[in-house]
């Protein structure tokens with residue numbers, strides 16, 4: 001058996017190639033979109049608490065800005081690679097395009113282990129990274145946000161450093177900030193909530209009664225725990241399985257998600273939660289459920305386990321949980337899949353709302369944010385569903401979403417005269 005391709009940038013390019021082929025896209029447009037427009041690699045020196053100066057490597061990649069300034073998170077991770085950042089920047093272009101917000105795509109990262117760094121060291125790393133990429137970003141150029149192991153505090157330091165660099169207050173340079181310095185209400189659960197609106201629309205299309213639906217959620221972090229909570233709260237669905245990196249819990253009669261949240265807060269893990277029987281992450285993916293929500297990490301559904309999936313609908317809150325080979329298998333099995341960059345685009349959409357509020361210095365209520373998010377997500381889902389139906393079974397929802405997004409970017413590039 002040949003080894004499955006797991007390099008994220010190669011996967012991103014292969015997904016793009018498939019969609020470009022389906023719509024017979026112009027050759028020059030393909031060449032532009034297969035690669036990032038700009039890649040910046042920087043050295044970030046930090047004086048550690050020991051007195052030693054360590055030099056960290058950082059990246060900022062801007063994939064495409066035809067539809068507007070680029071947008072995408074910054075990750076602090078020991079295993080960060082340029083290829084991961086490039087892939088994520090491309091996926092951001094498709095995500096902002098499919099959600100139809102006026103942005104392109106970007107991503108940033110620093111190779112470091114924030115878990116081993118003091119707060120002071122992290123602050124210096126954040127500020128020095130912004131100094132290194134300062135001329136590359138800006139409210140009208142490229143707007144970062146939090147991602148793996150970066151948080152609102154880090155965004156506040158970065159916004160402050162950028163404001164010092166340019167000499168005025170520039171909250172719109174970065175999103176995901178604390179509320180006190182220009183953050184938006186409703187950002188905390190925006191990714192999961194955006195996923196809920198997608199699931200609601202998908203269920204209408206599939207004629208699935210969400211009140212009677214059983215749900216398994218892989219991952220119990222920001223995206224996963226809100227997803228489990230909201231499925232119950234908004235639709236009355238039955239959450240039968242949840243998991244974190246260490247282990248999971250399964251109860252066919254339903255789990256008490258609120259209790260699980262409290263348990264995880266208290267114990268730092270789900271292992272030992274008394275509401276059901278133990279289930280591994282692998283087993284969770286194969287449970288007979290109506291809806292499976294991968295909300296943990298990438299490459300969870302692969303060619304070796306995709307055929308064992310027993311869900312009717314997969315709603316990908318995680319980025320890249322399904323490999324291209326698994327996609328083919330799921331398509332043949334007739335599983336309805338809401339692809340990651342559509343399903344989890346609620347986060348970037350509320351980031352966009354934050355930026356809009358920063359630019360006109362007028363802040364919305366949480367209800368307003370939810371209302372606007374619902375409208376955006378519902379429209380995005382139906383734009384993709386229309387394309388899916390137009391191709392009459394020839395494409396899956398991921399390919400349909402790719403078609404919608406790459407065609408919007410192609411149109412913008414054509415109108416701007418790029419090819």
Ligand code: NAD
Nearest residue numbers: 191219220221222223244245281295296317318319344347
């Ligand atoms: P998080 O760090 O808060 O949570 C991740 C969860 O996954 C944790 O519960 C962790 O224990 C679990 N996990 C880690 N490795 C696992 C494994 N091998 N098997 C099962 N579970 C595992 O992260 P998050 O913000 O919830 O992000 C989760 C996914 O959603 C990521 O793919 C992320 O890119 C994507 N996402 C998140 C947001 C957001 O706003 N938080 C937005 C878009 C996409």
